[in-house]
Amino acid sequence: MSFKFEKLTIWQDSMNYGEKIFNTSSIFPKEETFNLTSQIRRASDSIALNISEGSILQSNSEFKKFLGYSVRSLAEVVTCLYKAKHRNYIDENLFKEFYDESYKLMNSIIAFRNKLI
Structure with missing residues (x-):
């Protein structure tokens, strides 16, 4: 027995993506706990x-x-990633890795959405 969404690749991929964002945001400075860290985590979970x-x-x-x-929400995460990069919390390589994954996930969600009648 399972919920319908558990079988969706876009849900599985977004779950993994959210966990990566969560783990990466743990390196942000303490003063960002209630700002950027919280925002990027909530957006990625969303x-x-x-x-x-x-x-x-x-x-x-x-x-x-x-x-x-x-x-x-994915676009919000990407904007938070730009903020993190500009504030030197993440380097260019990590930003690019997340950016590419974000773009792929966005296209997957949109393609799935377009197939719904």
């Missing part, structure tokens, strides 16, 4: 949360709306 929420007892049009929220 990606998977919206996928799961939208998949349960929703019409496809409602599910599409929640997938849109996931993409917006």
